[in-house]
Amino acid sequence: MEQSTHDDAHGCGAATASRTCGYLSRQSSARWIPTGDQIRILRDLYYNYGLRSPSAEQIQRISAKLRQYGKIEGKNVFYWFQNHKARERQKRRLTTDIRGSCFVGDGAGWSGIEPAAIPAVEWSNRWAIVGQEMSAPGRALETLPLFPTSAQDEVEEGSATAGISNYGVEKAFYCCSGGAGTGASLELTLSSFFYEPPSSV
Amino acid sequence: MEQSTHDDAHGCGAATASRTCGYLSRQSSARWIPTGDQIRILRDLYYNYGLRSPSAEQIQRISAKLRQYGKIEGKNVFYWFQNHKARERQKRRLTTDIRGSCFVGDGAGWSGIEPAAIPAVEWSNRWAIVGQEMSAPGRALETLPLFPTSAQDEVEEGSATAGISNYGVEKAFYCCSGGAGTGASLELTLSSFFYEPPSSV
DNA sequence: CTCATATGAATGAATG
DNA sequence: CATTCATTCATATGAG
Numbered sequence: 001m002e003q004s005t006h007d008d009a010h011g012c013g014a015a016t017a018s019r020t021c022g023y024l025s026r027q028s029s030a031r032w033i034p035t036g037d038q039i040r041i042l043r044d045l046y047y048n049y050g051l052r053s054p055s056a057e058q059i060q061r062i063s064a065k066l067r068q069y070g071k072i073e074g075k076n077v078f079y080w081f082q083n084h085k086a087r088e089r090q091k092r093r094l095t096t097d098i099r100g101s102c103f104v105g106d107g108a109g110w111s112g113i114e115p116a117a118i119p120a121v122e123w124s125n126r127w128a129i130v131g132q133e134m135s136a137p138g139r140a141l142e143t144l145p146l147f148p149t150s151a152q153d154e155v156e157e158g159s160a161t162a163g164i165s166n167y168g169v170e171k172a173f174y175c176c177s178g179g180a181g182t183g184a185s186l187e188l189t190l191s192s193f194f195y196e197p198p199s200s201v
Numbered sequence: 202m203e204q205s206t207h208d209d210a211h212g213c214g215a216a217t218a219s220r221t222c223g224y225l226s227r228q229s230s231a232r233w234i235p236t237g238d239q240i241r242i243l244r245d246l247y248y249n250y251g252l253r254s255p256s257a258e259q260i261q262r263i264s265a266k267l268r269q270y271g272k273i274e275g276k277n278v279f280y281w282f283q284n285h286k287a288r289e290r291q292k293r294r295l296t297t298d299i300r301g302s303c304f305v306g307d308g309a310g311w312s313g314i315e316p317a318a319i320p321a322v323e324w325s326n327r328w329a330i331v332g333q334e335m336s337a338p339g340r341a342l343e344t345l346p347l348f349p350t351s352a353q354d355e356v357e358e359g360s361a362t363a364g365i366s367n368y369g370v371e372k373a374f375y376c377c378s379g380g381a382g383t384g385a386s387l388e389l390t391l392s393s394f395f396y397e398p399p400s401s402v
Numbered sequence: 403c404t405c406a407t408a409t410g411a412a413t414g415a416a417t418g
Numbered sequence: 419c420a421t422t423c424a425t426t427c428a429t430a431t432g433a434g
Contacts (some may be wrong), residue, residue, distance in 0.1 A: 029425095031415075031426090032414065032415090034414090053419095076415095079413095079414060079416085087413080091259075093258075094275030094276055094278075095275050108209075110411095230429090230430090232429065232430080234430080235409095280409095280411060280412085281409090281410080284409065287424070287425090288408090290424095291425095402434070
């Protein structure tokens with residue numbers, strides 16, 4: 001789900017290819033295309049190490065390290081973490097997933113159900129090490145907690161959120177739509193689900 | 202042309218649609234296939250109501266409502282609007298070669314030639330320090346110190362980074378990071394996989 | 403079967 | 419940190 005499309009499937013990094021891919025897969029991509037190894041490491045840092053907002057120094061080191069797997073700049077690492085974090089959060093907000101599963105963990109997928117990517121046991125080993133070494137005042141790994149964000153976050157939905165006043169629809173240009181005859185149903189539609197509790201069906 | 206292929210033609214909703222089709226037209230499509238009703242409502246929201254970028258809550262409500270017409274998730278609604286807007290704009294960019302009738306549009310003035318060098322210095326402010334790139338591919342990290350407490354020096358000076366002048370960043374104020382002796386745990390963390398066999402190059 | 407088009411999904415990059 | 423834009427991949431469908 002994550003980046004199954006890319007990963008290394010763009011004929012770049014591949015598993016053994018190991019070409020100085022990075023940025024270009026065939027021409028001047030102008031846009032960074034992470035290799036499989038790069039992604040793997042980044043994900044490892046994110047999930048297994050809880051790194052979510054690397055500092056400048058961290059980014060430097062990470063990008064420097066990842067450079068051996070392909071062309072990469074600091075900003076790429078920076079953006080990667082930004083995006084990954086943001087999208088994980090967004091997923092939470094958009095998903096109507098209200099299942100009372102055990103751990104939401106570091107979920108990585110809209111489905112909310114991730115095929116046990118990171119066995120929690122794995123961490124303990126590393127965490128321990130990192131933990132003791134990290135005598136620094138809560139730095140480096142911003143979020144050390146095994147469970148990034150408590151589920152307390154998305155519980156707030158469902159009740160209020162009744163600020164239905166305006167749903168961002170301010171400028172409605174009744175132009176293009178040819179089948180304007182559906183207007184009625186639209187209003188009905190809008191009101192129906194805009195006033196309905198988010199409880200699915 | 203628009204969505205003549207789908208709409209309800211995928212043997213799902215049929216003409217009258219309103220069938221609990223959604224995701225699967227036969228099995229697990231893995232990909233959401235909107236039903237005719239769902240598309241109709243979405244288009245209605247888009248065109249008749251000018252809804253272009255629904256918020257998270259709106260998406261939840263919309264998807265919840267559309268769910269009665271078939272399986273659907275929040276991300277589907279999200280992507281739908283995202284794609285619809287992007288493609289409409291893209292189409293406009295391609296067709297509007299002599300735009301000039303009305304206005305230039307919403308900030309996307311396409312005059313055939315878009316210089317916009319984008320000095321890439323925009324982000325410099327944020328992570329200027331990160332910007333520094335090393336021309337030494339392959340290694341450089343292997344020898345990184347375990348006690349990079351001094352890492353602050355290089356950053357603080359900024360001269361080191363300025364030497365690269367990669368982005369023409371003169372004054373790099375390491376804003377966000379702030380952390381000084383941050384590095385320690387980081388590379389410790391990284392060390393685990395930094396020892397990986399560089400099978401790449 | 404191959405190709406073209408439409409479109410769902412994903413993600414890098416960027417802005418506020 | 420969230421929101422948006424642009425680009426690209428992946429897949430469904432129909433034409434040839």
